[in-house]
Amino acid sequence: xxxxxxxxxxxxxxFPLYAAGKEIVKKYHPYLAEYDLTYTQYITLMxxxxxxxxxxxxxxxxxxxxxxxxxxxLKSMEKKGFVTRKRSEEDERVVFVCxxxxxxxxxxxxxxxxxxxxxCVCLSREEAGQLYMLLGKLLNGLSQDER
Amino acid sequence: xxxxxxxxxxxxxxFPLYAAGKEIVKKYHPYLAEYDLTYTQYITLMxxxxxxxxxxxxxxxxxxxxxxxxxxxLKSMEKKGFVTRKRSEEDERVVFVCxxxxxxxxxxxxxxxxxxxxxCVCLSREEAGQLYMLLGKLLNGLSQDER
DNA sequence: TTCAATTAGATTGTACACAATTTAATTGCG
DNA sequence: CGCAATTAAATTGTGTACAATCTAATTGAA
Numbered sequence: 001x002x003x004x005x006x007x008x009x010x011x012x013x014x015f016p017l018y019a020a021g022k023e024i025v026k027k028y029h030p031y032l033a034e035y036d037l038t039y040t041q042y043i044t045l046m047x048x049x050x051x052x053x054x055x056x057x058x059x060x061x062x063x064x065x066x067x068x069x070x071x072x073x074l075k076s077m078e079k080k081g082f083v084t085r086k087r088s089e090e091d092e093r094v095v096f097v098c099x100x101x102x103x104x105x106x107x108x109x110x111x112x113x114x115x116x117x118x119x120c121v122c123l124s125r126e127e128a129g130q131l132y133m134l135l136g137k138l139l140n141g142l143s144q145d146e147r
Numbered sequence: 148x149x150x151x152x153x154x155x156x157x158x159x160x161x162f163p164l165y166a167a168g169k170e171i172v173k174k175y176h177p178y179l180a181e182y183d184l185t186y187t188q189y190i191t192l193m194x195x196x197x198x199x200x201x202x203x204x205x206x207x208x209x210x211x212x213x214x215x216x217x218x219x220x221l222k223s224m225e226k227k228g229f230v231t232r233k234r235s236e237e238d239e240r241v242v243f244v245c246x247x248x249x250x251x252x253x254x255x256x257x258x259x260x261x262x263x264x265x266x267c268v269c270l271s272r273e274e275a276g277q278l279y280m281l282l283g284k285l286l287n288g289l290s291q292d293e294r
Numbered sequence: 295t296t297c298a299a300t301t302a303g304a305t306t307g308t309a310c311a312c313a314a315t316t317t318a319a320t321t322g323c324g
Numbered sequence: 325c326g327c328a329a330t331t332a333a334a335t336t337g338t339g340t341a342c343a344a345t346c347t348a349a350t351t352g353a354a
Contacts, residue, residue: 016282021168122288141269
């Protein structure tokens, strides 16, 4: 027990969070690369499958990403033919994102991925639930005191 | 309950992991920027404070980062005067990283950061412990079937 | 011993991720 | 109304992050 204990990597909660986030996203790579998708593009599709014709702003709220990340991401997905982008007519500041038929069709083709990823996660159902709950609580707390 | 439930963002364990990792690292930014440090540089210092004169390889093992990330990172930290890099004489393939006096001195100057970050995490001590344990288990499992 | 295989770092190319700034459109207060 | 403040995207610049490849050094089996 010394005065520097708080600066030891092994005593940080942040490091395993950072590392686990990175490592699990990495696990998706081989599965998603087959479909010319990245993880960020994959979760973008998830939002669109549930809510098509969504603004970039709202997409950013759901994914916790800003326009600096989303603008080039969406342009790349547009080039691949998965989405279209169209400026709103009521409010010219807003850009709506829509799925193409090909983007919609991916939903069926990617259905096997959650199952395959689930096998990489060596946690019981209860542990996974616990983890999910704690992460939600943490995320909620982090955004509470947003400046 | 429909066939696409497994592809809903809200049913993913990975998304909150990815998001929480990102968001908590973001919280460090204002504290670390004062010292011209990034989060990755900060955790690199943590390893060096505990184990000075370490190879790039071993540093990568501890931080779960590869040479593609570490090489430019260490060069930048060298330019700022926090570390030095020296090729091993016994094995010319290996590069050792050492703290400079300035890098060592940062340990005292950054001692307030873990405490300030702790206040951003709205979890009880038990919950934080639970989370830490579950993340460790998850990370351990992810690296089990490394190919 | 010798050379094929392995290893450690470095390099290249791609893709985020975000802070900070910019631009253009809209809103709302006086 | 008129214009300052706000808002949504886009842009710019910096810093990871990693797959894939490359280079040079070392190792180990025939």
